[in-house]
Amino acid sequence: MEYYVVVLLVYLGTDLLAAWGLNLEFGVAGVANLAFIVTIAAGAYTYAVCTLGPPAAMGSFQQYVGGFTLPFPIAVAAGTLVGGVIGVLIGVTGLKRLRPDYQAVAMLVVSLMAATIVSADTGFLNGNAGLGLIPAPFSDQDPQVQRWAYVAIVAVCCVGGYLVLRRFTDGPIGRSLRAMRDDEYAAAAIGKDIVAMRLMVQAVGGAFGGLSGALLVAFIGGWSPGAWNYIETLALLTAVIVGGMGNNRGVTIGTFLIAILILQGVQFLPQSINEFRIGLREDLGWIVLGILTIVFIWTRPQGVIAEKRPRYGGSP
Amino acid sequence: MRILRNRLASTVALGTALLLVACGTSTGTTVPTQTGPLNLGVIAPFTGPAAEFGTLLTAPCLAATDLINAAGGIMTHQISCQSIDDTGDPADAVPNVTKAIATSSNLDMAIGLESNTAATTVPIVNNAKIPFFTTNGLVAFTKNNYPYYYRMTPGDDANGAAFAVWAVQQGYKKVAVVFQNGIGSEGNLPGLQSAMPKLGGNIVINKTIPADAASYSAEVASVIAANPDVLIWSADPQTTATFMSNYKQLNSGNLPPMVTATDSLTPDFFNAVKSAVGLDYVTSKIWLVGSYFDQTTPAFNTYKNALLADSKTHDIAPVLSTVGPPAGAYDGINIMALAMIMAKTTVGSYYNQYILQVVQPKSGATVVNNYADGAKALAAGKTIQYVGVLGQPTFDKYHNSAGEFDANKFNSDGSASQVGTISGAKVIQLLA
C-alpha cells in the first residue's frame, strides 16, 4: 500500500511538472504545441543514455547511443537541458505565422514523425523495444528509504520548478506572454519581440517536459515509444483545460483531478464486470474517463479555476 | 569462556532445531498463512492497440482456476483471475500494477507481463515478491537476476533462428524476410540473420514494414521482384491480411509459402488471413514455428476441456488451446499452485523456492500432468514431477525454459497440428 502511495506521489509530481510546462506554452503564451510529449520523451531518453553503461558492457541486448554511466543529478540536468533544446527545435518548425489550428496539426504531425523515427532506427534508442534496466538513485539504500527519498527529490523539483515557473507566468514576462497570446499584432506593435518570446517559452516549457521525463524514467526504470504516443499530449492538455488553462493553481488541480483521481479511480471498478465479457471492466474505465471529462468541460467550460483577467482601475 | 560460549551456542542451535522440527511436523505454524480467497493477477493489455492479448492471457487463467477450484482450491483457498490492465504503455502500466498489488488481498501469483511493458512491470512484481510466469520474448531477459521471474516461452532471438532452421530444412534457399516494425517481430531478426548464413541459406530481401498501413503494394512489389522461395514473416493479423491480399493481387494470385511464429497461432490471425486470401492458403502454405507442443497428451486434453467448459472461453477454445504462450501460462499457474502446497503456504516469498522443485525430474517421483492429480499426490505424502501442456520444462539458472521447437500447420477450423520438430539445442548453438 505504501508503495502505491509513493507511485501516486511520484506520478503526480512528474505530471505537474509536465502540465506546468504545457500550460506555460499553451495557456499563457498561446503556443499550440501538440508535440509536447516529445520533450518529455527527450528528457527520459537522455536520462537513460546518460546513466546506462555502454551497450556492449551491458550484454549488448539493447542498442543505443551514449551510455555514459553518469550519476543521477547530472543525468537529470542533461535531460532537462535536452528537453529545452528539443522544445526550441519544435518551436522553430512552428515559427511561421500559421493559424493556431494549422500549427496544432503541424505539431501533431511532428510528434508522430519523432515517434516513427525512434521506432524505425533500432540502433538509436533501441527502437520499439525501448530501454530497460535504467538505474535509479539510492539503489544501495534500504528500499523504503530509497522510495521516500525519491518522493522528496520529486517534491523538491516541483517546488523549485514552481518558483521558476512563476517568474514566467506572473510579472512582466507573464504579461508580455499573455499579450502575445491575446493579440500578437498589437504586442508586436508596441515593440515586443514575438519570435524571441515564443522560442523562450518553448525552451522553458520544453525544459519542464524534459525534467518531468527524466524524473519519471529514473523511477520506473524503462521507456519505449509505447509510452509517448501523440495522444499523451492530448491527455496532458485535458488536465490543463479541465483545471483551468492559463493559471497555475487551476492546472495543478486539474492534473490531480484527471491524472490521479479519475484515471486511478476507474481502476477500482469491480472485477465482477469481467464476468460478462473479458476486458469489459477496462473498456468501461476509459468510457467513464471520457464522459467525466466531457461533463467537467460542459459544466465549467472555463475550468475549475478560471484565469483571472486583469482589471485596471476605473470601470468594473 | 570461548568454549562455554560455543557450548551455549550449539545448545541453543540444537534446541532451536528441535523446536522447528517439532513445529514443522505438527501444524506448519512456522510459515505465514493467509485467509480468504486468492487472487491471480493477469497483467496484460486489455485496452489500447494490443488489446487482444488480454483475452488471450485471461483464457488460460480461467481454465487453470476453474480446475483448481473444482479440485477444492489450494489448501481450501478458492482462487480467481484478476485483470490488471497494462494498456500496452510501460509508463501507464506502473500505477495500475502497483495499485493492484496494494489493494488486492492475497495476490500471490501473476502471469502475463508481456513484451510491451515488461521493462517496467517485471521489476515491480519481482520486488513485491510475487512469483510470476511471463510470456514476453524479450532478449533482455535471457540473462536476468529476478528471483521471482519464470519464463517458459523461448526468447525472440531463438525463435528467429528456429525460423531459419525450418526454412532450410524444407529445402528453401532464397528467403524473403518481412517483419513488422514492432517489439515482438523486431526481436526475431537478429537470431534469423545470425543463423541463416550458417545454414547455407540466402536472405534475398529484408524489409521492415510499418504496422496497419492502408496498403503495402510498394513493399509487395519489391518482394516479388526479388523472387523468393519462401517468406519468413512476422506481423499482427491486420497487417498480415493487408499485405498478403496485396501480394495475391499483384502476383496473379500466387502466394509464396510462409514461415511465421506460433505467436500467430491465434483466432485473430487465422480469421484475418483466411478472410483475406482464402482458407486453402492458410491451411496448406503457412508454417508456424515455436515452442514444442504435443497435442496428444492427457495434459493437453485436460487444458482444452477446461477451456471448452468455461462459457467465456468456449468459442475460442479449439484454436486457443493450440497456442504456446497461453499454454505456458496455464502450466505456470499449476506449477505455482503445487509449489504452494509443497511450501504449506500461499505467500510468495515462502513458496518461490519450491517452484523449480515441482518440475525437477527425480527418481521415485509421481509424474502428474494436472493440478488435481498433483494435489492428491502431495496430500498422500508423495514427491511429484509436473509435466504439463508444454512438456517437461528445463529451466536454466535464469529461470528460462526454452525447450524444443516444432512446426505446425493450421487446420480448417483454426486449430493447429504439428508437422515437424526442430532441435532446441541446434537453435541455441546457432545463436552463439
Next chain:
Amino acid sequence: MLVQAIEAIGFGIATGAVIALGAVGFSVQFGMSNILNITYGSLMTLGAYAGLFLIDRGINAWAALVIAGLVIGVVSVGFHRWLLAPLVRRGTRAFALVIVTVSAGVVLQYVIVAFAGPDAKSYGEQSGQTFRFAGFLLTASQVTIIALTLVLMLGLHLLLTRTTLGRAMRATASNRILAQSCGINTDLISDTAWLLSGALCGAAGVALAITTVSFDFTLGPIFLIPMIAAAVLGGIGQPYGAMVGGLVVGIAGELAASFANPEYSEVVAFAILILMLLLRPRGLFGSASATRRLTA
C-alpha cells in the same frame, strides 16, 4: 526503376483516394465549424463496423458504404447539435472543444469494443480482377474507390459552387453573422454541412475497411492524422485541395516505401506537409483570409 516508380505512383493513387475521401469530409467539417474534430477518427471506425453489420447480413459492400455513410452523417449531425454547438454557445474555448472531441472519440471507441470486442474483423476476401494499364497495377476495389472519390469530389465541388445551398454554406463558413443577416438559416446550413461531412466520414470508414481487408477498433484513429495532414496540405475548406492533399500523401508514401525504408513512408508525407506550411501557410488552395483564428 522507372517501372517501379510508375507502379508506386499507381499504388499511391489508390491509397491516396481513400485518404482523400476522409480528408474531404474532414476539410468540409473543419472549414464550416472551425473545430478540430478528433472524434472524426472514431466515427470512421463506427462507419466501418456499421458496414460490417450490414455485410454480415448479406448486403453488398458498396451498398453498405452508402448506408453506413448516411448513418454516420446522421450521427454527426446529432453530435454537433447536442454536444458541440451547445458548448460553443456556452463560451467554451477552442482547445477545450478539441479535448471534448478527443474524449468523445475515446468513449465511442470503447463502446464499440464493449459490443464488438477487440479482435480483428473483416469484410471477406477481395474478389475481382487486377487491372494493368499505363504502368499501373490496380485491383477492381481500388479502381471503384478511386472512381467513387472522384465522383464525390465533383459532386461536392458542383454543390458548393453552382447551387444556392452551396453558396449559403460557403457564406456561413466565411462569416456566420453576415450570412444570418442575409436571411440564411445558418443552423440548417450547419446541420447540412455536418450531414455531408459525416456521410463522407462513414463512407471513408467503409472504404478503409475494404482497402485494409482486416481491421479493428483502432482503424479510424490510425488514419485520422494522415487525413488531417492531407486536408491541411490542400487548404482547409477546399474539397479539391483535400483531394490533391490525399494524393500527395498517398503517392509520397508509396514512393518512399518502394525506394527507401518502408517504415518511413508516413514520415515522408508529413515532411512534405511541414515544408508546405513553412512555404505556403494557407495550404495549396487555401484562401488568403487570416480573419478566422482559433483563439486558445
